[in-house]
Amino acid sequence: MWLMAEGSNEILLKNLILSCDPFMRFLMPKEENPEGFPPYAPGSPITGCGVAEVLESGHPEYKKGDIVCGMTRWEEYSLVHSAQIFCKIQNTDVPLSYYTGILGMPGLSAYASFYELGSPKKGERVFVSAASGAVGQLVGQFAKLMGCYVVGSAESKEKVKLLKNKFKFYEAFNYKEEQDLDAALKRYFPEGIGIYFDNVGGKTVDAVLVNMRPHGRIPICGMISQYNLDQPESIKNMIAVVLKRIQIQGFYVFEHYHLYPKFVEFILPNIKEGKIVYVEDIVQGLENGPAALIGLFKGKNVGKQVVVLAHE
Amino acid sequence: MWLMAEGSNEILLKNLILSCDPFMRFLMPKEENPEGFPPYAPGSPITGCGVAEVLESGHPEYKKGDIVCGMTRWEEYSLVHSAQIFCKIQNTDVPLSYYTGILGMPGLSAYASFYELGSPKKGERVFVSAASGAVGQLVGQFAKLMGCYVVGSAESKEKVKLLKNKFKFYEAFNYKEEQDLDAALKRYFPEGIGIYFDNVGGKTVDAVLVNMRPHGRIPICGMISQYNLDQPESIKNMIAVVLKRIQIQGFYVFEHYHLYPKFVEFILPNIKEGKIVYVEDIVQGLENGPAALIGLFKGKNVGKQVVVLAHE
Structure with a gap:
């Protein structure tokens, strides 16, 4: 005792x-x-x-x-x-x-980084990587609520199904089945990507950079593909940042906890009405x-x- | 006729x-x-x-x-x-x-990208590459006017002298004489870089990333070192963007010409009083x-x- x-x-x-x-x-x-x-x-x-x-x-x-x-x-x-x-x-x-999850750190991460760093506008084209993960599944649903076109990538058939059927992404693909990520992005975003919500880092960022629209935004919430590498994957297409006036911004949820009450007020009714799963x-x-x-x-x-x- | x-x-x-x-x-x-x-x-x-x-x-x-x-x-x-x-x-x-130059596109580039994208605050630590160039020499002087600590890099002894003696940068170094750019940056910025004004791209960006302070900003005005390469130099340290919540933003002066009258009002008296050379x-x-x-x-x-x- x-x-x-x-x-x-x-x-x-x-x-x-x-x-x-x-x-x-x-x-x-x-x-x-x-x-x-x-x-x-x-x-x-x-x-x-x-x-x-x-x-x-x-x-x-x-x-x-x-x-x-x-x-x-x-x-x-x-x-x-x-x-x-x-x-x-x-x-x-x-x-x-x-x-x-949804009511904790990943939820607030998705909310603060998508709305504050992403500055989404209705009709924009949004790409989310690790899209069925703790944060990604919410970003995709927030994007849909905003009236954005949203496509997610994941690494298995099961997850792609989840993205399409459960979270109602417009499109989803298994990046492991794509020989050429650049070509895949051009297929789903023939007019370019307005917001890329990065959860993975590495070669995905590289392929995205050349497919961004002018003034596109890349909130970087995590780079999970890089955390266990001895040598990080390198980025070759940084020049796109100048050519397209792209904004890349890192995010750390613990700096955004002042938004938590506003976030809960937003998310709870959406959960209860089944609008966000x-x-x-x-x-x-x-x-x-x-x-x-x-x-x-x-x-x-x-x-x-x-x-x-x-x-x- | x-x-x-x-x-x-x-x-x-x-x-x-x-x-x-x-x-x-x-x-x-x-x-x-x-x-x-x-x-x-x-x-x-x-x-x-x-x-x-x-x-x-x-x-x-x-x-x-x-x-x-x-x-x-x-x-x-x-x-x-x-x-x-x-x-x-x-x-x-x-x-x-x-x-x-100073009253044209490079001047407006320096003004708009430093003040608008860099959001400088008094006392911040600013690093400028290609610092004696058309834009860099102005950014350094603007930073000094703001009360920032500013260090510039260039590629010859003559230019380093110019940075120190003519433009009154606090410090300047010849990057070609530095075996290890990371070590050089640590020497001039033991507490890290608040704003990196990028004119060159490539390996300089990579060395800067690991030396940025939390919430540092990197306005990218140009990447002149990359324009004539068949293969761009790659960036390995992008993970610093998340770890330090860095903002990287591309810039294109033709989108900022609405600031031109305000800029001329600012720069002309400074030229005439000899405060900016x-x-x-x-x-x-x-x-x-x-x-x-x-x-x-x-x-x-x-x-x-x-x-x-x-x-x-």
């Missing part, structure tokens, strides 16, 4: 759901770190986003039984500082796992977590990857 | 000064064209910016004896459409050649024009390259 001093601001959590997110790769050694969280220490549980139940609380805002979302550790129970909690979950008529890839048990996390970098997940540890 | 019908909108020019500009490379075959001017036709005089005297005019706004700046051809006399004239030169107490590389005679134009792509020019054909 823990005895937690009031005002200690420490909170004892029972972890319910853990989230597998690409940014976690940056917290592993030998990589440059974005500001924010310290790198993982070998031998200690890794940290990540998660949903948890409060067992004890030394902070007045949280009490036993609350369900919270925040940065926790990959273990059954975690003692965290209250600053690591993002929010207390009030709305429990959606799956709790949504708070690591969300697909998750759920594995059960902490012991299956590492394989799920590694699978993320190999594109094994179909939809947002989560690990369920326990139920309330 | 020409007989020019009033309302024909044709104007007969005596060309006084021709301008050598990097964009002219794009008007030569086998390259993608930015919108705007048609590509050069082999066997015909090439077009370019210039200053000329009106000999006859079929447009009411221009009359014999006016000095104008606009798109003309590399020949002694040109018959042009009035739409090709940018402006009638009223202010003749500065060198007329300035209208192809401008260095030109002047060759005499049309016959020396082609070598001067080619020299531009080899970095032979010291300052803005112009060709003087005749005096008023």
